[in-house]
Amino acid sequence: MNYLETRLAKLSRNGDRRAFAELVDLYKDKIYHLAYRMLSQAHAAEDIVQETFLRVYRNLHRYDENQKFSTWIYRIATNLCIDQLRKRKANYSLDAEMPEGEGADWYSLLPSEEETPEGQVLLSETQQQIRSAIDALPEKYKSVVILRYLHDLSLQEIGDILGMPVTTVKTRVHRGREYLRKKLASEFGG
Numbered sequence: 292m293n294y295l296e297t298r299l300a301k302l303s304r305n306g307d308r309r310a311f312a313e314l315v316d317l318y319k320d321k322i323y324h325l326a327y328r329m330l331s332q333a334h335a336a337e338d339i340v341q342e343t344f345l346r347v348y349r350n351l352h353r354y355d356e357n358q359k360f361s362t363w364i365y366r367i368a369t370n371l372c373i374d375q376l377r378k379r380k381a382n383y384s385l386d387a388e389m390p391e392g393e394g395a396d397w398y399s400l401l402p403s404e405e406e407t408p409e410g411q412v413l414l415s416e417t418q419q420q421i422r423s424a425i426d427a428l429p430e431k432y433k434s435v436v437i438l439r440y441l442h443d444l445s446l447q448e449i450g451d452i453l454g455m456p457v458t459t460v461k462t463r464v465h466r467g468r469e470y471l472r473k474k475l476a477s478e479f480g481g
Contacts (some may be wrong), residue, residue, distance in 0.1 A: 296360035304351040314360075315344055321442070322368045328437050329372040339375065343368040358451070365444075366452045369434055376430055424474040432467030439464050 296317065302310035319340055326339035346367050354363055428436065438449045439460075446464070450457045 293359050293361075297356050300351060300354050300360055301356070303348070304354070311348065314347070318361075318364055319344075322364065325365070325368055325437065325442060326372055328441055329369075329434065330375055335375060339368060339371050342371055346371075359448075362448055362451045365438070365442075365448075366454070369438070369452055373430065373434060376433075420475070424471050427474060428467060428470060432463050432470060435460055435463040436467040436471075 296314065299310045299314050299317075303314060322340045322343050323336050326336035326343075327333065330336055330339065343364065347364060350367075354360070425433070425436075434453065435449055438444045438452065439446070444452070446457045446460045449464075450460045453460070
């Protein structure tokens with residue numbers, strides 16, 4: 292995958308519009324989901340996707356082919372989201388879940404396609420509580436938690452994207468989880 296993306300980036304840099312369209316196809320949904328989870332607004336997420344690809348196109352000459360293309364594009368998108376959050380200076384909900392225990396899955400509380408109406412009511416109440424807990428996450432924890440658990444990126448990849456040492460990423464992931472765990476324990480009366 293990395294080789295393909297690097298080749299597409301090289302071709303795009305040399306003016307190949309079809310190659311750039313392929314890059315857009317490969318990443319538009321991933322960038323949208325990242326932006327939506329960080330900003331919780333469909334319109335804002337769409338704007339981030341457009342701005343990300345605009346910046347990618349304008350800065351293809353700066354892309355270092357020795358690094359993964361995914362790291363580079365995620366860095367651009369994440370920074371745009373963080374800038375947007377700073378401008379708003381408010382909390383936003385995210386479509387994310389917090390595991391109760393170490394082995395739990397972040398997606399375990401997301402509704403499946405075939406959810407029963409009763410199950411959806413219970414789930415939506417639970418999701419609201421979880422979203423409100425994530426709303427309260429400090430900005431510095433929000434981006435690492437989203438990248439780690441919702442995009443399943445490694446600590447090293449997150450460090451590369453956010454331009455920080457892996458030890459800092461690890462600390463922020465841990466503190467973000469603890470913050471959410473405590474918040475959810477109080478919400479659920481635990």
